[in-house]
Amino acid sequence: MDQASDFVVATRTALAQLTALGVQYSFSVIGAIILLILGWLVAGLLSRWVFNGLSHINGIDATLSQFFSNIVRYAALILVVVMVLGQFGVQTASILAALGAIGLAVGLALQGTLQNIAAGIMLLVLRPFRVGESIETGSVTGTIVDVGLFATELKTAEGVYRLAPNSTLWNVPITNYSRLASRRHEITISIGADENVDVTESKLIKLATADKRVLKSPAPAAFLSDFDAGSAKITLRYWIGSKQWWDVSRDMTKAVKIAFDKEPETETPQSSEEATA
Incomplete structure (x- = not known):
């Protein structure tokens, strides 16, 4: 109980x-x-x-x-x-x-991954490049397809896809060919030492001003850039819209070559090109 x-x-x-x-x-x-x-x-x-x-x-x-x-x-x-x-x-x-x-x-x-994230944040904040712009770094060249937190996608001039970690883009100088509205181009030709420099300069400027795609301001300029005992170098300098730079620079180079090939009074000069960004 x-x-x-x-x-x-x-x-x-x-x-x-x-x-x-x-x-x-x-x-x-x-x-x-x-x-x-x-x-x-x-x-x-x-x-x-x-x-x-x-x-x-x-x-x-x-x-x-x-x-x-x-x-x-x-x-x-x-x-x-x-x-x-x-x-x-x-x-x-x-x-x-x-x-x-x-x-x-x-x-x-994840130290490396965090470096890419930190670089991605800085790239997205400072915007040294945007989608559609063409850039060049120490090891990467191409057109921006997408900017992410970890990596940036690019398309090269050959149509090749490239994925670059953000840390490799942030730690090096970046050349952006599309950011500014206009770019300069130069063409340098060689003439004989006995040829008239002023006539050659005038002809080069006339070729540049004849192309409507060449900017009026700054105006095209031609000048004696170098000379020696047997020849002289004349440089044509003009500005183009960034989007048209490639086409106009190539067309203008061809036009200069054809114009001086048809020069009747003097022997055909040996020409050379120097294109600068």
Whole structure:
């Protein structure tokens, strides 16, 4: 009889404790669910706010805006998870320390990747080149197809696809052939020492001004660039729109060659070209 009474008392005590624990943790679970829902909504709201704010800043790329908005969103969600764990009595200080150690380990393991991300952010902010522009670096030449956080896609003049890590583009000088509206081109020819320099210069300027694609300002110019005992070099310098530079420079070079090939009074001069960007 005493054993039955003790069993009943122990059962009632266990049920009472379970009920108390259930009530206690039910509130914690409900609070955690509410906190997760609110945290999810706040994280999304902060993400959209950051994206919209950065999108209105002139010069900030959409890729960069999305990147920072995602960072804010995930940071908010991590904070919410830590707060939820704190609802159940978990020591959040140890969790934060563990997250810091994990972040440090991942950063060391992905050092090269993080360099590309940092370079990608700087490229997207400073915009030394944009999609459709032609560039040249120490090892990369081509037209920009896409600029990402990790790498930049290019298309070479031969129609070859090239993917360049951002760190290789950020750490070297970049020549952008498309950024400015106009570019200069030069053609240098050799004439005999007894030929009239002024006549040759006038003929070169006339050829340049005859092409409507050659810019009127700055005006084309021709000058004596070098000479020796047997010959003289005359240089024609003129400006072209950047988009037409390749076609006009080649057409003008051909026109100069044909014009001096047809020179009736003098022996056909030996010509040479020097094209500078």
